[in-house]
Amino acid sequence: MPKLLRLPEAASLGLHAAVLLAGRHEGLVSVHELAASLKASEAHLAKVMQRLVKAGLVHSTRGPHGGFVLARPADEISLIEVYEAVEGPVEPSRCVFGNGACGRASCIFGGFLGEFDTRFREYLAKARLSDLVA
Numbered sequence: 001m002p003k004l005l006r007l008p009e010a011a012s013l014g015l016h017a018a019v020l021l022a023g024r025h026e027g028l029v030s031v032h033e034l035a036a037s038l039k040a041s042e043a044h045l046a047k048v049m050q051r052l053v054k055a056g057l058v059h060s061t062r063g064p065h066g067g068f069v070l071a072r073p074a075d076e077i078s079l080i081e082v083y084e085a086v087e088g089p090v091e092p093s094r095c096v097f098g099n100g101a102c103g104r105a106s107c108i109f110g111g112f113l114g115e116f117d118t119r120f121r122e123y124l125a126k127a128r129l130s131d132l133v134a
Contacts (some may be wrong), residue, residue: 022074022129028067077114080124
């Protein structure tokens with residue numbers, strides 16, 4: 001059965017990797033270790049991690065003993081920061097086509113899409129990495 005909500009794979013990897021880093025209180029975590037934990041491609045995860053580094057959310061160290069660590073305490077990093085570092089700014093959506101291609105005067109989903117976007121963004125903005133550490 002298809003899922004109603006689908007996050008982009010890169011965003012999901014970024015969020016999950018950031019939570020894993022938040023749970024580590026010392027030492028660097030390699031991309032190999034993160035990828036194994038997430039059952040993900042190392043190459044894809046490495047690209048996602050570099051976006052987090054570029055955004056200043058994660059520090060990286062190269063080399064055989066290198067890896068990643070959060071750049072700030074986990075309680076100071078919101079999920080929206082991680083999501084937007086990977087996917088870009090979250091824009092409100094009023095149309096599943098993005099441009100009103102169906103030609104209808106009103107959306108078949110009513111105001112639900114806008115409400116969903118607003119609530120999803122509010123959740124991401126409020127939640128901190130530290131909230132999700134098991």
